Amino acid sequence: MKMVTAIIQPKRLDSVRQALSEINVTGVTATEVKGFGRQKGHTELYRGAEFVVEFLPKVKIEIAITKEQLDEVIESITSACKINGGKIGDGKIFVSSLEQVVRIRTGETGPDAV
Amino acid sequence: MKMVTAIIQPKRLDSVRQALSEINVTGVTATEVKGFGRQKGHTELYRGAEFVVEFLPKVKIEIAITKEQLDEVIESITSACKINGGKIGDGKIFVSSLEQVVRIRTGETGPDAV
Amino acid sequence: MKMVTAIIQPKRLDSVRQALSEINVTGVTATEVKGFGRQKGHTELYRGAEFVVEFLPKVKIEIAITKEQLDEVIESITSACKINGGKIGDGKIFVSSLEQVVRIRTGETGPDAV
Amino acid sequence: MENQIFELQYALDTFYFLVMGALVMWMAAGFSMLEAGLVRTKNTAEILTKNIGLFAIACTMYMIYGYDLMYGGGALLSGISGQGETYSNASDFYFQVVFVATSMSIVSGAVAERMKLFSFFAFAVIFTTIIYPLEGSWTWGGASVFGLYSLSDFGFYDFAGSGIVHMAGASAALAGVLLLGPRKGKYDEAGNSKPILGANLPLATLGTFILWMGWFGFNGGSVLAMASKESADAVAMVFVNTNAAAAGGVIAALLFAKIWFGKADLTMALNGALAGLVAITAGPDTPSALVATLIGAVGGILVVLSIVWFDRKLRIDDPVGAISVHGVVGLWGLLAVPLTNSDVTFSGQLIGAVTIFVWVFIASGLVWYALKSIMGIRVSAEEEDDGVDLTECGLEAYPEFVSK
Amino acid sequence: MENQIFELQYALDTFYFLVMGALVMWMAAGFSMLEAGLVRTKNTAEILTKNIGLFAIACTMYMIYGYDLMYGGGALLSGISGQGETYSNASDFYFQVVFVATSMSIVSGAVAERMKLFSFFAFAVIFTTIIYPLEGSWTWGGASVFGLYSLSDFGFYDFAGSGIVHMAGASAALAGVLLLGPRKGKYDEAGNSKPILGANLPLATLGTFILWMGWFGFNGGSVLAMASKESADAVAMVFVNTNAAAAGGVIAALLFAKIWFGKADLTMALNGALAGLVAITAGPDTPSALVATLIGAVGGILVVLSIVWFDRKLRIDDPVGAISVHGVVGLWGLLAVPLTNSDVTFSGQLIGAVTIFVWVFIASGLVWYALKSIMGIRVSAEEEDDGVDLTECGLEAYPEFVSK
Amino acid sequence: MENQIFELQYALDTFYFLVMGALVMWMAAGFSMLEAGLVRTKNTAEILTKNIGLFAIACTMYMIYGYDLMYGGGALLSGISGQGETYSNASDFYFQVVFVATSMSIVSGAVAERMKLFSFFAFAVIFTTIIYPLEGSWTWGGASVFGLYSLSDFGFYDFAGSGIVHMAGASAALAGVLLLGPRKGKYDEAGNSKPILGANLPLATLGTFILWMGWFGFNGGSVLAMASKESADAVAMVFVNTNAAAAGGVIAALLFAKIWFGKADLTMALNGALAGLVAITAGPDTPSALVATLIGAVGGILVVLSIVWFDRKLRIDDPVGAISVHGVVGLWGLLAVPLTNSDVTFSGQLIGAVTIFVWVFIASGLVWYALKSIMGIRVSAEEEDDGVDLTECGLEAYPEFVSK
Numbered sequence A, B, C: 001m002k003m004v005t006a007i008i009q010p011k012r013l014d015s016v017r018q019a020l021s022e023i024n025v026t027g028v029t030a031t032e033v034k035g036f037g038r039q040k041g042h043t044e045l046y047r048g049a050e051f052v053v054e055f056l057p058k059v060k061i062e063i064a065i066t067k068e069q070l071d072e073v074i075e076s077i078t079s080a081c082k083i084n085g086g087k088i089g090d091g092k093i094f095v096s097s098l099e100q101v102v103r104i105r106t107g108e109t110g111p112d113a114v
Numbered sequence D, E, F: 001m002e003n004q005i006f007e008l009q010y011a012l013d014t015f016y017f018l019v020m021g022a023l024v025m026w027m028a029a030g031f032s033m034l035e036a037g038l039v040r041t042k043n044t045a046e047i048l049t050k051n052i053g054l055f056a057i058a059c060t061m062y063m064i065y066g067y068d069l070m071y072g073g074g075a076l077l078s079g080i081s082g083q084g085e086t087y088s089n090a091s092d093f094y095f096q097v098v099f100v101a102t103s104m105s106i107v108s109g110a111v112a113e114r115m116k117l118f119s120f121f122a123f124a125v126i127f128t129t130i131i132y133p134l135e136g137s138w139t140w141g142g143a144s145v146f147g148l149y150s151l152s153d154f155g156f157y158d159f160a161g162s163g164i165v166h167m168a169g170a171s172a173a174l175a176g177v178l179l180l181g182p183r184k185g186k187y188d189e190a191g192n193s194k195p196i197l198g199a200n201l202p203l204a205t206l207g208t209f210i211l212w213m214g215w216f217g218f219n220g221g222s223v224l225a226m227a228s229k230e231s232a233d234a235v236a237m238v239f240v241n242t243n244a245a246a247a248g249g250v251i252a253a254l255l256f257a258k259i260w261f262g263k264a265d266l267t268m269a270l271n272g273a274l275a276g277l278v279a280i281t282a283g284p285d286t287p288s289a290l291v292a293t294l295i296g297a298v299g300g301i302l303v304v305l306s307i308v309w310f311d312r313k314l315r316i317d318d319p320v321g322a323i324s325v326h327g328v329v330g331l332w333g334l335l336a337v338p339l340t341n342s343d344v345t346f347s348g349q350l351i352g353a354v355t356i357f358v359w360v361f362i363a364s365g366l367v368w369y370a371l372k373s374i375m376g377i378r379v380s381a382e383e384e385d386d387g388v389d390l391t392e393c394g395l396e397a398y399p400e401f402v403s404k
């Protein structure tokens, strides 16, 4: 099983959620985070003093899936987030391996629990 | 070493914390997240217009442990969260492998640092 | 590729961010979390009744890097967070393996995408 | 000694005007908090800026020219440094100037979360200098409508401004909202309304209580005299009825929402209070307290129906419900006057309402349209996504809070 | 000319009543903000709904019947459209109606976070129609207690209502809280009190300042006359003493909390201000400013002791400390009157206090009990966990904020 | 009958004082909300505690001795239980006591986020007992400056206290801030200013509106009489000009910030409103409404310049801009009086301003210095990092919200 973690623009959360439900992903966890990548923060003025907003608001979504779903999920997130041919800040996807998944309610484990 | 990540009902955080301290887990990190699994959001009315609350408030807890503690920890979380024989929304546990742990204060690494 | 996750004191976020940019880390994701480790919460009084603040506010930072950067990054975080020879609550670093990284904008994958 | 008595009466009337005016000024805070509570976090600082800015503009422009257009007396208040007949002229201006600000405040809520800040301010300049004062000159000012007819001939009666202030503001708002279009994401492709939740309901509730309190000045001050037994009795009755109508509005809206939606929707209770207040404003002087409660209660039900109707049927996106609260219920307020005031006729009220609506709606529409052509009135889709706080004001309302 | 003078006096007294009444109405916002700040986020929208709803109910029911029961004059205010003797009857009603709302507001805080909204509203209907007005008829209304004895015979004195309004509200609250039980998680198995933190202290502080301001109307208006030298001096002294007592309450509570807890607990400072105000309310007319400060200071210390005592010893869960602030300190206020007013005796004050408490506590208890049997008064444990905002109001107070 | 007329006049003047005083008291809530909105979350509860505490201290200490020092009449108000000549003495005290609280409130914002709570309270005791009252005795009290010269001889004129109240508060604040130093992290090693964002702008906006409203009492009450035609006209004009200046301040600050920074900085609009109000306070009686608007507008521009200048050039860290708003603009207010009031000279105003500044700055500096030596005035670096809410008050302002 895999854990797919994507850091996306908050405004894309809705489309990603829809895209994922179309490919039958049944579980998602979302967290409000702040981050920077190539997209550096911008300079703002507050009461006349400049400051760099280092961290920009992002949403992190985590999706536990089976190995088989991996490509489809990456594809689906990518296309929901890549706007106008790709802009800095569109986001990043990380994939790691999951050793075990347990559904608390039923005690099911493994791919069935995803 | 393992990283156990559990997504639970916010109202269970207290009992989970207690259950874990009974089995001598010495570190926990909690994050406020929103998520959905089988438990889909419910429909609400706001000013007369219906809307689906897609994401429900959850708490994510992360616990770094040694391999040996794994079963006990899963068992402990499960029993603290499974209420009335298991209800949708009770939560899910993910286990992944940790390659390294460092305690900043002392510089200790590995199982000792957990 | 590796995912380095560090749980640090909120007041250290700024110095960590600077330390990381000095070693050319180009992406960081930060989350506000609450946690406890050896550093237990303190007792407070509210309207005359005692209570234990179990969870203390922390910041979690996640940094995806290549294998080569690992030691340098750990070193850098450690020295930015270890104050006065190390105090309880200074934080902890977790390292896990990343199977894949995708930069949504360009579709790049692997170490190039980090 | 007669003169002393006259001076005392003069002083009391002046003092009364000033106290009532201060309460109406306080309504500016009420609108600010109400609107700040009902928009999303990312648009909060901008709506606060809008509200304090529009108040300042209204006060300045009405001083420069609006008051003169509405009541005469010379531009730049040249005629009012002198003294009044039974109260200080300055106190009259003070009381009037906070009314135009109220009318303008109504607009800001309806166009929230998507309008360019400085286009809004430009509109505010014209609304408070010309559009409202001209309309006010036909009604409270007693002038004839473009020399065609005189509303007083029809016995048009609007005690404190259900129509003149509230419906006028709502008409300007409606014209703006139609040109502006709904907020991004408000309606899906199928045209279904998607709620956009207000981010801070304690603020919205505070705003409502402030407005409720301020309304005692709004209606109570509109008796325009205090220093005699008759006027004192009138002011007292107006206070009682204003309060009764607001209470009726809350109860009716709460119960109606509970029955219809199954939940005691707080935002509807708040709108119910305001609806009760708007409804009684055209005639708080004649009903008994019980009838005032009922007039407010009808307002409370109307406002719930109207908000849902605008949102789901007409697909007109009004984030705070201003058009329903001040427009639809303002009309109801005008039409309710003949029920308890035999000197007033439905037809007279209708003619007045139509006159106000047509003028304000068309004039405002033209101004909005001109602004749209010249400088644009809507922020870009990207700016709307990011929130106007950042793009218009360069700061966040709650920078530390994690928000959507 | 004599008549003109009379009219001026009539107008000034009426105006004074209306301004003081508007300040008391404003206290409704104060209670709303105070309570909204001291509960948890998940119960905030509901308590706001409760507060605006109860205010509307109080205004309506007191108009329908309560005022008649308390002071006569006919149901539905049939007797008050006419004019008063030295001020407008309508202004008197307006001033009185906001008092019953204040008394009712006290209850909402104590039962917060676990009571069913509509059961609370049902209670509000009965409290404001019968329980409070009957008690008020024995005291300010001058009627005898069920024909048995007359409080005026004992020289019972309660200037603006430390007992009649505040302790009465607290007595009703106590009865409700006893039947309702503590909030889930408030006491662990061992019976230790677990603090439940208020979610928004700026709101609570704002509420306290609003109440402080409104209290000038509450006490100042209770002189019931302004338009003579004597009454003007009296009103001014009442203002000074009201302010002094609040200040004394803050300082005493702050210092006492600092010494006892080692921290300057803001919530205790707020309760101290309110305690000072409640304490002076029974007799703000006779003490000097220094003595008023001390009366307030004793209130400030009492309230800290009482809150801890109720919470930790009696295990009575009162989220905002209403029973301590308005009940315990209300009693202190009554008993402090003889210290500076030689016409008043401790025994007379005690008899009055017991009369009020027994009636309100028992009558309220019966009503709460009946409601418990008929419709239930407490939400389910699951609803309590999820927060009453969602289950009772269907919305969240701060939907965007991440909260517990 | 003559006596009746006198009594009515006496009653009206007293009532006017009390209503104006209640508005000024309300400013305490305004400062609290403004400051609570402009600091970081972790220092919010403490600043609220500071504000309610200082208000209580000011009221108590001014009662005990300050009023006597400033105007005579005996310590502990021994002389004011009696009656006044044209209004109640108690109403005069009530009106004066809220002024000293205002002056003290100015200090709390400037020293926010790093000062020890009880050191601040200790300073408040001395400021409100001696420093402000002595300065007040030289100006409004008419006493000579240490027997050396008399400000009235120079025709010094400060209608409602641009200098006496506002600049005085700012001078005390400046002395404190200089000894205290900037907040941790405010300036980097290179001396560049790093903005520290206010956490809750709706609160800050609410606070500004409260202050705006309260200022009508501040300036309007300073006419000191209402019950004649002349004074009624004067009060009305003061209301109009106060409002006009605030409006001018908002517009000027908004436009100036928009041009300079490219953004409509809300915090500058708020400071602009306050600057307009401070600017007109020294002479709201003589200008026309247009000129008042301009005086306010200059204040609005000055305040933006001054805030940036203090922050970036002088590196004086004043979290809420109190020194600029009340000090720099207060001085401008004093100097603007001769523009419209021919009885007043620049030199006279300057002498007055210097007198006030020198005394308050030096006296405050000595007291701050003594406190620093005795008990320390600054929290430890670690406490500052953690926020003074936890260390000074033992609680958090928004315990549930995730914050930095």
Ligand SMILES: Nc1ncnc2c1ncn2[C@@H]1O[C@H](COP(=O)(O)OP(=O)(O)O)[C@@H](O)[C@H]1O
Residues within 6 Å of the ligand: A007, A008, A034, A035, A036, A037, A038, A039, A040, A056, A058, A088, A089, A090, A091, A092, C026, C027, C028, C029, C030, C062, C063, C064, C065, C103, C104, C105, C114
């Ligand atoms: N190496 C990284 N480690 C952790 N998080 C990252 C990394 N790179 C990017 N992110 C996260 O992804 C978000 C989006 O990154 P983005 O600027 O679109 O990346 P890039 O343009 O560099 O591909 C960032 O705000 C950050 O939260």
Ligand SMILES: Nc1ncnc2c1ncn2[C@@H]1O[C@H](COP(=O)(O)OP(=O)(O)O)[C@@H](O)[C@H]1O
Residues within 6 Å of the ligand: A026, A027, A028, A029, A030, A062, A063, A064, A065, A103, A104, A105, A114, B007, B008, B034, B035, B036, B037, B038, B039, B040, B056, B058, B088, B089, B090, B091, B092
């Ligand atoms: N496949 C998944 N990937 C990521 N998070 C998930 C997944 N499934 C469930 N979750 C998280 O766990 C929470 C609880 O899930 P729940 O509804 O109890 O799961 P189940 O599907 O087992 O009934 C969800 O709200 C979500 O945050």
Ligand SMILES: Nc1ncnc2c1ncn2[C@@H]1O[C@H](COP(=O)(O)OP(=O)(O)O)[C@@H](O)[C@H]1O
Residues within 6 Å of the ligand: B026, B027, B028, B029, B030, B062, B063, B064, B065, B103, B104, B105, B114, C007, C008, C034, C035, C036, C037, C038, C039, C040, C056, C058, C088, C089, C090, C091, C092
């Ligand atoms: N075993 C663990 N699992 C998960 N998080 C942990 C663990 N140990 C520590 N943490 C996180 O790291 C933070 C800092 O820990 P700290 O108290 O400095 O650890 P230590 O035990 O090394 O003194 C904690 O507040 C918690 O969020």
